[in-house]
Amino acid sequence: MTSPRRPPRTGFLLSQLGAFASARFGELIKPVGLTPAAAGVLRIIAREPGLSQRALATRLGSVPSRVVVLVDSLEAAGHVSRTRDPADRRHHRLDVTEAGRQVLGALRTAAETQNADVLAPLDAAERETFTALVSKLAAAHGLDPDVHAGYGVRQSRPEN
């Protein structure tokens, strides 16, 4: 007779943990007035000033129309500026404003708090080990911490 296999729970628990971490960050930045997705976009633009919306869409693995909505909200909030590129007036250069830079500071603080909250149950040594393993997995799977993953690689179907 076959013994009843114990189900492999790590993958599921990892999904749960990721969702938990994401939700926690969402709560923490609510006072800042940004969604996690918009926060990720702000960080990407800060990292690559002058990015075009098209390039941003590629970076996000998303579509131009989605980028319009995200940038609209950031621009309306005064965190990001759109400037027509004089060299090719079809392009919009995206840049972080001074106000946006201040928000980036708040986001970093929120990230630190989130990090501490999520890892709180681990002691210092465990935390270090865990961080190393998570980094290794993320790198191996080609994940970018600034790309908000609604719930993963859509493209094919909303698999929620």
Place this chain on the structure above:
Amino acid sequence: MTSPRRPPRTGFLLSQLGAFASARFGELIKPVGLTPAAAGVLRIIAREPGLSQRALATRLGSVPSRVVVLVDSLEAAGHVSRTRDPADRRHHRLDVTEAGRQVLGALRTAAETQNADVLAPLDAAERETFTALVSKLAAAHGLDPDVHAGYGVRQSRPEN
């Protein structure tokens, strides 16, 4: 002068990794014809036969109307049965059908594949360490592997 702090990336990478794991599972069960959310509900019902929809909603941290939709889909697919409770005809007892039980087997296979795929970049020793740490974190935060977390503790606002 203050040195530029290196941002704490583990929380974000964990979100990414969780979304990645969830998306992978979603792909794997596409042939089965279930969404991850429905799959989680099926597992919960298997674990607690005769559950009422109200109780299920509580278990999911969701609302009764949401449960109706989820159970509708599972019942239409023939994986779950609704039976009025003779003792209190307001309740519907939820149970997994024979067909549902077969699907549960397929889900377990998919979970094993997902688990292997996600953890593939780690060697055996790292995998064991990682699994232990993930389990510890999930337990400490009170997470249930069968509760699909759209993207976290909604309840207050869709923080996507």
Place this chain on the structure above:
DNA sequence: TATTGTTATACTCTATAACTATA
């Protein structure tokens, strides 16, 4: 009157397709 489940409805997120302007 309180509780279980259902239906009607609305809102958010995100994608596809059609459109405008620039090249």
Place this chain on the structure above:
DNA sequence: TATAGTTATAGAGTATAACAATA
């Protein structure tokens, strides 16, 4: 004609509120 960005629209997921049946 090709490309960047925008608008219109649609679909999936999930919530709130009103409702029906039962207690």
